[in-house]
Amino acid sequence: MDPRETLKAHILKTAILTDAAFDYLFSHFKLKSFKKGQAIISEGDKVDHEYFVISGCLKAFFINDEIKMYILQFAMPTWWTSDYGALYNHTRATISVDCISDAEVLCLSNDDREKICSEIHQAEHFFRWRTNRGYLASQKRLLSFMNNDTKARYEELLAMYPQLYNLVPKHLIAAYLGVSRETLSRLYNAQK
Amino acid sequence: MDPRETLKAHILKTAILTDAAFDYLFSHFKLKSFKKGQAIISEGDKVDHEYFVISGCLKAFFINDEIKMYILQFAMPTWWTSDYGALYNHTRATISVDCISDAEVLCLSNDDREKICSEIHQAEHFFRWRTNRGYLASQKRLLSFMNNDTKARYEELLAMYPQLYNLVPKHLIAAYLGVSRETLSRLYNAQK
DNA sequence: GGGCTTAGGTGATGTACATCACATTCTGCA
DNA sequence: TGCAGAATGTGATGTACATCACCTAAGCCC
Structure with missing residues (x-):
């Protein structure tokens, strides 16, 4: 459950990085601990980080007309989560993230991700593949919803x-x- | 409606490429024309290309138990489409693509995309952003479905x-x- | 440890949609 | 140009689900 090793193993599945390059990349992440029930992103927040789960379980959810909640994702260890719409478009959060159990996450800012991606080609490669997996999962879920x-x-x-x-x-x-x-x-x- | 200029304008919105680099990239695309009703990918096919629409309109769809069709995407000019699950995982198509109207598309093979992405950092950057947009659209549609x-x-x-x-x-x-x-x-x- | 909050179960009722059946129009093509 | 098949409209009926109402059981907290 060592955060550094967890992230390293995760990234090396799809990208080739020297130890030095990984260390540099890792230096942009900040480890944070949260308690069960604690909010990480709340509706209306400015969003400038994404989160890589080390331990525990988060949920990313949307609440409509103050009444009904829809869960977009349960984020388990080695999953990434955020309000990506708000993160990429620099808008306020419409999707919230909080903790279903106590959790440890690695935080990466949008700026740092873009910086790393432009500095390290293999980092860009990794994030392309990560997003791709997310896209396929989302499409699969959409089909499941219809079918x-x-x-x-x-x-x-x-x-x-x-x-x-x-x-x-x-x-x-x-x-x-x-x-x-x-x-x-x-x-x-x-x-x- | 020049295919080359259409693709160039599309890519330069998110990536910085020299003319030479774009020419090299473009040399991997093949232009094809299809008639209304014609199939581009059929269920069970080997899938090794993705498609960038120049003109016309395609649909990407799934058919369940031989009876009901669900449309995942209408692909209009400057949209990309394929069975990305099959394309990335090297499995047979479960999603089909065909033409709602006569159409022209630029075809790019999976191998060529990966080759270009590894050779040209900015191409990898472009494809990361393209996938990202797809992911956000898919997530938005999922929410719309639930809500x-x-x-x-x-x-x-x-x-x-x-x-x-x-x-x-x-x-x-x-x-x-x-x-x-x-x-x-x-x-x-x-x-x- | 008593009370309060949260999770969960279950009945009654309403509703948005599917499904089937059939009628009507449109369209492509021999 | 006339006919077959495709696209669309519409009624009758069934069903999966939401909603509301109420009940029980299980944390949790000073």
Whole structure:
């Protein structure tokens, strides 16, 4: 769970970096610890960092008309999260991020990412591939939304992240699936 | 509508390239023309190219259990499309691409893209930003799916792409919105 | 450890949508 | 130009889900 080694192993899966280059890159990250329930990005905030999860679990979510919450992403260790729309377009946060459990994250500022990307070709390569994976995951989820009913999406989610079942309260799973907590409850309590 | 100038203007919005570098990059693209209705990628195909639309309109879609079609993307001029999952993971196409109207596209192979990205840092930069924009669009659409009803999504789509209303048959718009053609028909024929 | 907050279950009811069925128009092409 | 197939409209009916209302059980906190 060493932050430096976690990030290093993660990046070296897709990029080739000398130790010196990685050390330089790593010097731009700041380690922060958060408590369960603590907010990292709140709606309306200025957003200038993205976050790499070392331990714990975050959620990135959107709240509409002050009532309903939709979860865009559960961020587990080695996942990246932020309000990327706000981060890239320099607008205020519409997506919030907070901690489902105590968590440690590595923070990287938008400016530093762009600086590193322009200085180190392989860093740009890494971030291209990371974004690409995010794009494919998002597209897959979109298709699943159009194509599958709630039950199928629920089973798909648990098959992909079995830890979630114990880690995350059920109403948050409902908010990820885009259904009411009542519907989710009825789903897995149904006879058969 | 010169293909070379269209691509050049598109790329120079996010990357800095000398004329020579752009010429080199451009030499890897092949121009192809397609007729309305013609398939570019069919389910089960080996996928090794992505496509930059010069003129016309394509659709990228998924068909489930041989019956229902879901449209992931209408690709208009200066848009990129492919089955990126298959392209990056070297698997067979699950997403198909075909032509809604006659179309001209520039084709770039996966190998050539990776080659260019490793040779030209600014090309890697461009493709990172392109993917990033796709990711943000996909995330926005996902949120819209969870948060808005069909009518709101229909109006959102037409506000963003007014040309679609005349260019694209309504049952394809329904397939993009993820509702039945009947529901869409009733929606905009409703009194008021 | 009593009370308060949060998570979760369950019934009753309403609604947006799918589905099926069929009618009507449009369009391309032999 | 006339016909086949595609696109579109519309009614009747079924269903998955939301919503509201209320209940129980499990943290958590001074």
